Amino acid sequence: MNLKNTNVSKNKDLVEWDKRLSVGIAIMDAQHLELLKMTNALFLACLEGEAAAREYFKASIQKSVEYIRLHFRHEEQLLQQMGYPGLGSHKIQHEEFIMEVLQKARNFESGNKFVPNNFARFLRDWVLTHIAIHDKQYGQFYARKITGVYNNVTAPVGWPA
Ligand SMILES: [Fe+2]
Numbered sequence: 001m002n003l004k005n006t007n008v009s010k011n012k013d014l015v016e017w018d019k020r021l022s023v024g025i026a027i028m029d030a031q032h033l034e035l036l037k038m039t040n041a042l043f044l045a046c047l048e049g050e051a052a053a054r055e056y057f058k059a060s061i062q063k064s065v066e067y068i069r070l071h072f073r074h075e076e077q078l079l080q081q082m083g084y085p086g087l088g089s090h091k092i093q094h095e096e097f098i099m100e101v102l103q104k105a106r107n108f109e110s111g112n113k114f115v116p117n118n119f120a121r122f123l124r125d126w127v128l129t130h131i132a133i134h135d136k137q138y139g140q141f142y143a144r145k146i147t148g149v150y151n152n153v154t155a156p157v158g159w160p161a
């Protein structure tokens, strides 16, 4: 799904990239955009109805979790390299989020307590808040301390396109 081809204004649940979300490190921004696309895709599936949304969730959840994990790992690696003092608590936030996503996926598999739209909202709200507050904090740290150093960081070998 391409955000640019999505009429975001038609659905208030969809999220559009906003430069205020930028952490000032291109590769992180690119990965964050992917996360937003992920939540938008889920909302769009929800518009097709409950059955379609469940089908989409089933087909995409594993890949989504994998991508989120790769992003977290890459982000934590950068934070370590830049000597970010908040790395420990940032890592805990990532871990708690993954646990919660996995718990919800288990609820889905066991056939109870899972509403696709609620899951999409949970995903969107967490991702947006995390980027806008916590990821931005390392962005500010980076801007103050090491401006420019990570601008040419590329994705690790084997990173999904
Ligand atoms: Fe983060």
Ligand SMILES: [Fe+2]
Binding pocket: 032, 071, 075, 131, 135
């Ligand atoms: Fe992030």
